[in-house]
Amino acid sequence: MGRTCGRAGGEPAVRKGPWTLEEDLVLVGYISQHGEGSWDNLARAASLNRNGKSCRLRWLNYLRPGVRRGSITPAEDAAIRELHASLGNKWSKIAEHLPGRTDNEIKNYWRTRIQRRPAASDQQQQAYRAPATAAAMAASEGASSSSSASASHGSSAAGDWWYVEPNHPEQGADRSQKSVAAAAAGVDSGSASSALTRRDSSATAGDGYMKTSYSDRYYSELSSVAADGVKMVDADSFWNVVDDFWGTLPVPDATF
DNA sequence: AACAACTCCAACCGCTATTCG
DNA sequence: CCGAATAGCGGTTGGAGTTGT
Numbered sequence A: 001m002g003r004t005c006g007r008a009g010g011e012p013a014v015r016k017g018p019w020t021l022e023e024d025l026v027l028v029g030y031i032s033q034h035g036e037g038s039w040d041n042l043a044r045a046a047s048l049n050r051n052g053k054s055c056r057l058r059w060l061n062y063l064r065p066g067v068r069r070g071s072i073t074p075a076e077d078a079a080i081r082e083l084h085a086s087l088g089n090k091w092s093k094i095a096e097h098l099p100g101r102t103d104n105e106i107k108n109y110w111r112t113r114i115q116r117r118p119a120a121s122d123q124q125q126q127a128y129r130a131p132a133t134a135a136a137m138a139a140s141e142g143a144s145s146s147s148s149a150s151a152s153h154g155s156s157a158a159g160d161w162w163y164v165e166p167n168h169p170e171q172g173a174d175r176s177q178k179s180v181a182a183a184a185a186g187v188d189s190g191s192a193s194s195a196l197t198r199r200d201s202s203a204t205a206g207d208g209y210m211k212t213s214y215s216d217r218y219y220s221e222l223s224s225v226a227a228d229g230v231k232m233v234d235a236d237s238f239w240n241v242v243d244d245f246w247g248t249l250p251v252p253d254a255t256f
Numbered sequence B: 001a002a003c004a005a006c007t008c009c010a011a012c013c014g015c016t017a018t019t020c021g
Numbered sequence C: 001c002c003g004a005a006t007a008g009c010g011g012t013t014g015g016a017g018t019t020g021t
Helices: A021-034 A039-045 A052-063 A074-087 A091-096 A103-114 A122-128 A131-144 A169-185 A213-225 A235-247
Strands: none
Touching: A021 A039, A021 A052, A039 A052, A052 A103, A074 A091, A074 A103, A091 A103
C-alpha cells in the first residue's frame, strides 16, 4: 500500500492524529455531494491531506449520520455480552445488531468496561438509572432500534437518560450536574473545559461522569475556525452548526 | 498544589479479504 | 489465474482527562 500515503514530491506529509473541524467539514461536504466511493480517490479529490483509510475511519466512526455517541446503555451492554458470547471478537458483526454503534466503539467498550470488570446484574443496572428517566429510556431504546440512520446528527432521545456511578452516587450526580451547568454557562473559547462530547446522551458517560478528551481540543479549535460571527461555547452550539451545515447540502439518494 | 496512576477512546497499524484489470 | 489496488477488520497505542494520594 502506501500509494496514497506517498503524495507527489513537494506536497506535505500526510496528516495523522486527531481530525480538525475543517477537515471534518471538508469530508462531510465532499461525501454529501459525491457519496463515499473510493476512499483514496476521495481523499485526493477532496484535497484532504489524509490517507483514504483515515478518511474512511473518521467517516464511519464519527461523522456518518446515525452514529450514536455517548454511553452504552445497560440494554446495549447486555446485547454486547450476549453477542460476544456467540460471535467472539467479531466487532463489526456485533455492531450490526446495535444501530448507530460502531465496531470501534464496541471494541473499546468491551476492552475497557466488560473485559476488565465483572458484569453488573440487571437489578444493579436498573438501580443505577434515575427513576424518572428509566421509562423514557426504555421507550427511546425501542425507537432507536428502528432507525439506523438519519439525515442529521444525533437524536437527543436516543440516549437521554442518566445514571450515576454505583459506588459513588453522590459524587457521580454532583459531577454530572457540574458538567452540565458549566456547559450551559457557555464557557468562552479556549476554555471550554466542560464541553460535552455529543449533543445527546454523552452529557454523561456511563459511569456518572463525562469524558472530554477529544472535545476540549476540538471545540477550542472550532472556536478559532468558526466564521461569520459564530461563537462556539459548547457541544450544543457545535452540533447546531454541523446540523445547519448538513442542512445546506444536497443529499444524494444513494448514500443517505 | 503537585504528582502518579488510572481510565477512556480516537486513531493508527498490520493483516486479510475482496475487487478489478 | 495472477498481481495490484482497495476495503475492511481486529489489535494496539498515544494522549487527554480524571482520580487518588
